[in-house]
Amino acid sequence: MTSERNTVLRSLHDVGLAAWFGGSLMGAVGLNGAAKHHSRSWKENASLASSGWARWTPVSAAAISMHLVGAGGLLGANAARVATQQGVASSTLAKTVLTGAALAVTAYARTLGKKIELVSVGLPQDAEDAEGRPYDTVKAERQLSYAQWAVPALTGGLLILNALHGEQQRPTSQLRDMWQRASPLAPHVPHVQDVQNWYRTR
Numbered sequence: 001m002t003s004e005r006n007t008v009l010r011s012l013h014d015v016g017l018a019a020w021f022g023g024s025l026m027g028a029v030g031l032n033g034a035a036k037h038h039s040r041s042w043k044e045n046a047s048l049a050s051s052g053w054a055r056w057t058p059v060s061a062a063a064i065s066m067h068l069v070g071a072g073g074l075l076g077a078n079a080a081r082v083a084t085q086q087g088v089a090s091s092t093l094a095k096t097v098l099t100g101a102a103l104a105v106t107a108y109a110r111t112l113g114k115k116i117e118l119v120s121v122g123l124p125q126d127a128e129d130a131e132g133r134p135y136d137t138v139k140a141e142r143q144l145s146y147a148q149w150a151v152p153a154l155t156g157g158l159l160i161l162n163a164l165h166g167e168q169q170r171p172t173s174q175l176r177d178m179w180q181r182a183s184p185l186a187p188h189v190p191h192v193q194d195v196q197n198w199y200r201t202r
Helices: 007-036 042-077 079-084 088-121 124-131 137-168 171-185 192-200
Strands: none
Touching (some): 007 137, 042 079, 042 088, 088 137
């Protein structure tokens, strides 16, 4: 059973994910909501929101990088448990899929946000860039709104799976799941409940 500490990796994983989730949720709720009612000018409102998201982007990139480094390190440290403990491989796969989706949506949202920023800021060089990228601003803004809400939804799912992984790392859970996986291969292996009762008396 896995018992070694991975404090640094867990800290990178959890703090990075928390910042990714919290920042995206605050932006979708607070920043976008405040900018939407800032004035009657769409250009001013879009410029304010774009400026806020641009300031957040470097922090978000750092948080995502921290999370990915921590996740990769933890995957390597728990490779044996992923291979032997029932249910861990499937939850790890689900986390991988959600992480990939969250990364893709985050990048897509930033691309859309940059397009709107080019139109709303109003600098001459930005206007020239915008002219070379024809698109429907209303459609882009609607897609951006969906994407900015999808990021906290996906990263929230990662937080739930992270909680599940924490439960799966309990010693009793590890023992039960490993025994359940091994029992079909060995008919004479003791029943999992008997093993758990023995473990609790130690």
